[in-house]
Amino acid sequence: MKYYSTRDRKVEIESAGAIAMGLSREGGLFVPEKLPKIGPEELGRLCGLGYRERAVQIMKLFLEDYSEEELRAFADAAYSSDKFDTDAVAPVVKLGEGRYILELWHGPTSAFKDMALQMLPHLLTAALKKTGEKKKVCILVATSGDTGKAALEGFRDVEGTKILVFYPRDGVSDVQKLQMTSQEGTNVRVAAIEGNFDDAQSGVKEVFSSAELREELAASGWFLSSANSINWGRLLPQIVYYFSAYCDLLNAGEIEEGEKINFSVPTGNFGDILAGFYAMQMGLPVSRLICASNKNDVLTDFFRTGEYNRVRPFYETISPSMDILISSNLERLLSFLSGSGETVAELMDELKSEGRYSVSPELMKKIGSVFSAGSLDDEASKAVIKRVFEEKDYLMDTHTAVAYGVMEKYREESGDKTKTVTLSTASPFKFTPAVLDALGESGDKPGPELISVLSEKTGKPAPRPLAELAGKKARFTASIKKDGLFDEVRDFLK
Numbered sequence: 161m162k163y164y165s166t167r168d169r170k171v172e173i174e175s176a177g178a179i180a181m182g183l184s185r186e187g188g189l190f191v192p193e194k195l196p197k198i199g200p201e202e203l204g205r206l207c208g209l210g211y212r213e214r215a216v217q218i219m220k221l222f223l224e225d226y227s228e229e230e231l232r233a234f235a236d237a238a239y240s241s242d243k244f245d246t247d248a249v250a251p252v253v254k255l256g257e258g259r260y261i262l263e264l265w266h267g268p269t270s271a272f273k274d275m276a277l278q279m280l281p282h283l284l285t286a287a288l289k290k291t292g293e294k295k296k297v298c299i300l301v302a303t304s305g306d307t308g309k310a311a312l313e314g315f316r317d318v319e320g321t322k323i324l325v326f327y328p329r330d331g332v333s334d335v336q337k338l339q340m341t342s343q344e345g346t347n348v349r350v351a352a353i354e355g356n357f358d359d360a361q362s363g364v365k366e367v368f369s370s371a372e373l374r375e376e377l378a379a380s381g382w383f384l385s386s387a388n389s390i391n392w393g394r395l396l397p398q399i400v401y402y403f404s405a406y407c408d409l410l411n412a413g414e415i416e417e418g419e420k421i422n423f424s425v426p427t428g429n430f431g432d433i434l435a436g437f438y439a440m441q442m443g444l445p446v447s448r449l450i451c452a453s454n455k456n457d458v459l460t461d462f463f464r465t466g467e468y469n470r471v472r473p474f475y476e477t478i479s480p481s482m483d484i485l486i487s488s489n490l491e492r493l494l495s496f497l498s499g500s501g502e503t504v505a506e507l508m509d510e511l512k513s514e515g516r517y518s519v520s521p522e523l524m525k526k527i528g529s530v531f532s533a534g535s536l537d538d539e540a541s542k543a544v545i546k547r548v549f550e551e552k553d554y555l556m557d558t559h560t561a562v563a564y565g566v567m568e569k570y571r572e573e574s575g576d577k578t579k580t581v582t583l584s585t586a587s588p589f590k591f592t593p594a595v596l597d598a599l600g601e602s603g604d605k606p607g608p609e610l611i612s613v614l615s616e617k618t619g620k621p622a623p624r625p626l627a628e629l630a631g632k633k634a635r636f637t638a639s640i641k642k643d644g645l646f647d648e649v650r651d652f653l654k
């Protein structure tokens with residue numbers, strides 16, 4: 161199977177090349193030339209397998225230049241029992257009639273980013289071998305919290321790689337900060353930036369686009385790559401859990417063969433929900449995808465009006481991993497539905513120069529036949545956490561609460577009774593102050609100490625890596641100026 165760029169269909173490349181490059185030279189994202197189909201019989205076979213083997217069977221359809229044995233070794237390592245605290249890897253929990261939760265946070269960093277970032281290092285290091293790349297790779301990450309830690313865990317001590325993570329000094333939660341600064345491994349470094357997330361991200365982009373630095377690093381045997389969700393190697397592993405959730409519901413007798421279900425997805429960069437769209441196009445019986453946003457509701461407006469407009473206030477919310485105004489992976493959806501590289505390139509140019517674009521009514525019709533959207537502010541999300549805990553004895557995090565609340569609103573307003581799976585993207589113990597606040601407790605201690613407080617209050621155990629965090633010491637305490645990224649990279653790779 162070939163991959164082409166969303167902005168130029170003449171750019172054609174094998175999957176290993178797409179994963180090694182991350183982004184196409186003209187700025188487009190790599191997409192598969194077609195989506196393989198999984199018919200009812202194949203779906204039935206898939207449902208007889210465990211999570212790891214489901215991953216192998218789905219990924220191999222997209223990665224023809226990887227062998228099945230290779231992928232099996234990757235899946236066994238990525239989703240092993242020392243990394244995930246349940247053999248189900250991504251279990252489905254029933255919360256009531258027609259309402260289910262897909263828990264994607266049983267990995268080493270307690271956020272759904274692990275589902276992809278445990279797999280990406282395997283796909284990437286193999287891709288470098290397949291493409292004959294002799295240099296070693298340094299992964300650069302700008303993070304608003306979850307991606308940095310998940311990437312550090314994924315790449316720690318992976319041969320032939322180093323990883324350097326930049327986070328905004330005052331822009332991540334206490335728990336997220338200590339998770340990163342206490343990171344173990346011989347090939348890792350973490351630095352705080354005296355600025356906000358945008359400063360970190362634009363700094364990293366400048367480093368990537370410097371031809372001078374690229375040459376300098378190449379001379380000493382290094383090149384830079386990214387672990388952000390624009391890489392195909394991060395998106396692909398996410399398709400797996402949509403199939404897996406469907407299989408689990410079928411195996412549990414909750415749905416019938418061929419029955420269509422809905423998914424509600426807490427959305428930021430549009431990677432997670434796009435994987436659901438791809439699963440649906442591959443033949444998974446899905447009726448609707450519900451795109452849930454917090455107060456940063458640029459996507460809700462887009463799905464309602466057809467205009468994407470990022471010129472608007474940016475809000476810091478209690479679901480920070482969804483505080484995003486540019487949802488990069490939307491470009492892949494537009495590419496699939498428009499079928500035109502020129503159209504996508506034009507829209508993306510407009511977004512860059514005007515901060516907005518509108519899609520055609522025909523395109524909007526296609527989008528509307530699959531997606532619904534809604535948003536929920538902080539107060540409403542906290543109310544969801546409290547209500548679900550009191551009524552169902554189920555504790556959810558702030559991001560999951562947005563998707564659950566939007567799902568409830570959608571069901572009420574549309575009358576759609578289709579069984580719905582809400583994706584749960586983080587453990588509630590990652591966002592302790594907000595979750596405690598939702599339950600009516602004050603959280604006036606540092607985040608890591610609140611983990612045991614929340615556990616006592618709710619009777620729910622914290623995931624082990626988080627429970628052990630309170631005693632940990634920070635290993636990386638340096639903070640650097642906004643313009644100090646180049647020197648930091650040089651120093652790390654010298």
Ligand SMILES: *Cc1c(COP(=O)(O)O)cnc(C)c1O
Nearest residue numbers: 306428429430431432481585586
């Ligand atoms: C990254 C993240 C999201 C958003 O996922 P996208 O793929 O960026 O849409 C939602 N919740 C949590 C906890 C996350 O870490």
